[in-house]
Amino acid sequence: xxxxxxxxxxxxxxxxxxxxxxxxxxxxxxxxxxxxxxxxxxxxxxxxxxxxxxxxxxxxxxxxxxxxxxxxxxxxxxxxxxxxxxxxxxxxxxxxxxxxxxxxxxxxxxxxxxxxxxxxxxxxxxxxxxxxxxxxxxxxxxxxxxxxxxxxxxxxxxxxxxxxxxxxxxxxxxxxxxxxxxxxxxxxxxxxxxxxxxxxxxxxxxxxxxxxxxxxxxxxxxxxxxxxxxxxxxxxxxxxxxxxxxxxxxxxxxxxxxxxxxxxxxxxxxxxxxxxxxxxxxxxxxxxxxxxxxxxxxxxxxxxxxxxxxxxxxxxxxxxxxxx
Amino acid sequence: xxxxxxxxxxxxxxxxxxxxxxxxxxxxxxxxxxxxxxxxxxxxxxxxxxxxxxxxxxxxxxxxxxxxxxxxxxxxxxxxxxxxxxxxxxxxxxxxxxxxxxxxxxxxxxxxxxxxxxxxxxxxxxxxxxxxxxxxxxxxxxxxxxxxxxxxxxxxxxxxxxxxxxxxxxxxxxxxxxxxxxxxxxxxxxxxxxxxxxxxxxxxxxxxxxxxxxxxxxxxxxxxxxxxxxxxxxxxxxxxxxxxxxxxxxxxxxxxxxxxxxxxxxxxxxxxxxxxxxxxxxxxxxxxxxxxxxxxxxxxxxxxxxxxxxxxxxxxxxxxxxxxxxxxxxxxxxxxxxxxxxxxxxxxxxxxxxxxxxxxxxxxxxxxxxxxxxxxxxxxxxxxxxxxxxxxxxxxxxxxxxxxxxxxxxxxxxxxxxxxxxxxxxxxxxxxxxxxxxxxxxxxxxxxxxxxxxxxxxxxxxxxxxxxxxxxxxxxxxxxxxxxxxxxxxxxxxxxxxxxxxxxxxxxxxxxxxxxxxxxxxxxxxxxxxxxxxxxxxxxxxxxxxxxxxxxxxxxxxxxxxxxxxxxxxxxxxxxxxxxxxxxxxxxxxxxxxxxxxxxxxxxxxxxxxxxxxxxxxxxxxxxxxxxxxxx
Numbered sequence: 019x020x021x022x023x024x025x026x027x028x029x030x031x032x033x034x035x036x037x038x039x040x041x042x043x044x045x046x047x048x049x050x051x052x053x054x055x056x057x058x059x060x061x062x063x064x065x066x067x068x069x070x071x072x073x074x075x076x077x078x079x080x081x082x083x084x085x086x087x088x089x090x091x092x093x094x095x096x097x098x099x100x101x102x103x104x105x106x107x108x109x110x111x112x113x114x115x116x117x118x119x120x121x122x123x124x125x126x127x128x129x130x131x132x133x134x135x136x137x138x139x140x141x142x143x144x145x146x147x148x149x150x151x152x153x154x155x156x157x158x159x160x161x162x163x164x165x166x167x168x169x170x171x172x173x174x175x176x177x178x179x180x181x182x183x184x185x186x187x188x189x190x191x192x193x194x195x196x197x198x199x200x201x202x203x204x205x206x207x208x209x210x211x212x213x214x215x216x217x218x219x220x221x222x223x224x225x226x227x228x229x230x231x232x233x234x235x236x237x238x239x240x241x242x243x244x245x246x247x248x249x250x251x252x253x254x255x256x257x258x259x260x261x262x263x264x265x266x267x268x269x270x271x272x273x274x275x276x277x278x279x280x281x282x283x284x285x286x287x288x289x290x291x292x293x294x295x296x297x298x299x300x301x302x303x304x305x306x307x308x309x310x311x312x313x314x315x316x317x318x319x320x321x322x323x324x325x326x327x328x329x330x331x332x333x334x335x336x337x338x339x340x341x342x
Numbered sequence: 343x344x345x346x347x348x349x350x351x352x353x354x355x356x357x358x359x360x361x362x363x364x365x366x367x368x369x370x371x372x373x374x375x376x377x378x379x380x381x382x383x384x385x386x387x388x389x390x391x392x393x394x395x396x397x398x399x400x401x402x403x404x405x406x407x408x409x410x411x412x413x414x415x416x417x418x419x420x421x422x423x424x425x426x427x428x429x430x431x432x433x434x435x436x437x438x439x440x441x442x443x444x445x446x447x448x449x450x451x452x453x454x455x456x457x458x459x460x461x462x463x464x465x466x467x468x469x470x471x472x473x474x475x476x477x478x479x480x481x482x483x484x485x486x487x488x489x490x491x492x493x494x495x496x497x498x499x500x501x502x503x504x505x506x507x508x509x510x511x512x513x514x515x516x517x518x519x520x521x522x523x524x525x526x527x528x529x530x531x532x533x534x535x536x537x538x539x540x541x542x543x544x545x546x547x548x549x550x551x552x553x554x555x556x557x558x559x560x561x562x563x564x565x566x567x568x569x570x571x572x573x574x575x576x577x578x579x580x581x582x583x584x585x586x587x588x589x590x591x592x593x594x595x596x597x598x599x600x601x602x603x604x605x606x607x608x609x610x611x612x613x614x615x616x617x618x619x620x621x622x623x624x625x626x627x628x629x630x631x632x633x634x635x636x637x638x639x640x641x642x643x644x645x646x647x648x649x650x651x652x653x654x655x656x657x658x659x660x661x662x663x664x665x666x667x668x669x670x671x672x673x674x675x676x677x678x679x680x681x682x683x684x685x686x687x688x689x690x691x692x693x694x695x696x697x698x699x700x701x702x703x704x705x706x707x708x709x710x711x712x713x714x715x716x717x718x719x720x721x722x723x724x725x726x727x728x729x730x731x732x733x734x735x736x737x738x739x740x741x742x743x744x745x746x747x748x749x750x751x752x753x754x755x756x757x758x759x760x761x762x763x764x765x766x767x768x769x770x771x772x773x774x775x776x777x778x779x780x781x782x783x784x785x786x787x788x789x790x791x792x793x794x795x796x797x798x799x800x801x802x803x804x805x806x807x808x809x810x811x812x813x814x815x816x817x818x819x820x821x822x823x824x825x826x827x828x829x830x831x832x833x834x835x836x837x838x839x840x841x842x843x844x845x846x847x848x849x850x851x852x853x854x855x856x857x858x859x860x861x862x863x864x865x866x867x868x869x870x871x872x873x874x875x876x877x878x879x880x881x882x883x884x885x886x887x888x889x890x891x892x893x894x895x896x897x898x899x900x901x902x903x904x905x906x907x908x909x910x911x912x913x914x915x916x917x918x919x920x921x922x923x924x925x926x927x928x929x930x931x932x933x934x935x936x937x938x939x940x941x942x943x944x945x946x947x948x949x950x951x952x953x954x955x956x957x958x959x960x961x962x963x964x965x966x967x968x969x970x971x972x973x974x
Binding site: 062063095096098104107108109113118121187191195215216218221254255258259260261265274275277 | 844
């Protein structure tokens, strides 16, 4: 692990079920979460991104590999997609916040029992009048704020944010994203930000990791991955994402085929069945069908898992708008 | 804090009122109260009368001294029936307490036990549940020997499996809830997780079931006594009175009918009470109203005077469309005075956040009917003439509207083959084989691989993208002039979304089929449509060419655009919080966006702005649209 990582995931695999029903959802993923920064994890359904997040958060047992950060394990908090399901409907906001606070060892508590409720609510922009109320009295956006407040009450070092804005309208999403950035800066948090929406990930992340059918295909600084994607899948994701007032970039969308069933991934590279740069379009690229490319790793000089990566200098998409 | 307490008290009060107003609520409560009162008072007041033997008047019918007659020993039937209430109810309650106590403990223990123990336990419970509780009671009582205690124990044990099974199922589903898992992951001790998160949330339903079970236990215990396995003389309960009464049924039917009536009364009133309580509890879940609203689908009825004449050249011309829905909080109007046109072959987007009325507009335009919904306004144009459910007679041409729903999984019947279901939309008068050929051709049109094979598959065998393609293929069967697509790609992955949208645009261009695309995503709509209608709180606040989406005139559209995350440039620009729109039941009072609008002045709160046509080709309904560009 590198010294600037808050948490390292090393060659992680996670499997569900046993025997014939066994299904490997995450295969050999290695990642560093940049200290006080954000790793954006993007992927489509079946990519394994949420499984990875849940494993980091401690929901799931690790099948192979490690999740660690050296001698002192950081405190890891989590916020999930559906704020309604994240709260006990019979518990007031105050009790929910106190429950999180109680999990902090007494010697390390920054706030006293009396102050914690009002303080963490203030941190997420809500008044103390919310304390005595029940979850159903709030809108989805307010409740997601409270979910963030609860995570803060447990004094985390790392927050796993799993599709936290996917259930929200775009206006509410914007305020939640802004809130998350502010909270990160203020408390020096490290984020694992998981989303299917590449534009949202682009807004939030320092480092972007792209997953597909359980494997990590590309990882790197946000500017590199989004402006000079080297994996054809990353390129397809970028070109498929709707962009305000721009025609859809038709050229690089994948071959029309379904995303493979992650229970039965294809042999070789998981993406060859849809890849516009693979054996379907280039018959000489047979290797894609038979050999799994070496995994993408953030800690080595191998940011892309592809036998025939796109050249970084070739035809950068949307060069004109590239920001700093 | 007092305000809060008042609020929660008020909430409790409304639940209570609702309970009393429900059909069975008051009735069952009154009867149970009377029964409990009888159980408390009758033995003290009527024991003497009930035990006095009067051989002179034995086995007699109703008289003034004995309202329901006498039994074989000349004792008053009414008094004995009433006195027996206490013993009968106490036995039933104790049996239920034993059953629920044992069952809940067992069920919770099994739910938290390791997988193997749990599955063996669950199967054993299922086996025991197949046994009627009376049979089980007879078995236990026979083992222990007849008597009051053994009857109660027998029924209590017989009731245990059902409590255990329910508790186990409820606990298991709760343990999988996000908030329970979150608490565990945070490191809340397991004991506290169960006490705080699991038990309170199963208590409600278990409570209702316990209530109903008291009635069941009354019948079961009485049955045992009736069979001579329960209460023995000189004690008596209803079951035993029934045994006595039945022997002289020909002479004094009331001796048997009275206890039988009491047993029935307990059974009926407890299950009515259970129903009423369950209904109130379900209603207090706040989601009901929203779901009802979503289910309420609109049907258009031409009628009210429109604001401007319809456009005769339009494929579809909508004027003054209003949709009203009955909600728990009164009549709501999710669509208010909506007017727009669609030209032949045009692709128009409707954008808005949840609750903006965009889906209701789409459904009303497509003429899909729903309950508790009223639609008014004027619909004209070639497409409107042959809408499904239209009252206007069809002119015979193929001008019609087809609808594509968001979730292709719930729109297909899981038990029917895809091909069969899609073929249902084929024009009438075609043979089976012709229909199949037509479907196959349309499947190929929407790029479904191996169409003949896909047609024989069931919905769950297709991916979400394939299902949506199949639904679009079905929409194309009738050669519609307009396809109304409600969030057609929202449940799909982004790469699949792009492919479906490209396909939809191909249909639009190659067949000149007009498309009304409903979406929450202004970026998506701006990529594919020529024109965008922006909806807020049931009204179209702005209509603009897609190419001008970055230069919108309405402050709401500008906020929506600003809030949409862009791929490049980590935003230093402020992300605007548009806030939630007012509820559908809110009265028309000025511009609905005024409360959150940075430009709002006094007139905005007072009067609804009329749409103004702009030089850029758009229309905007805002008092301050000319200032919007200046301030930003």
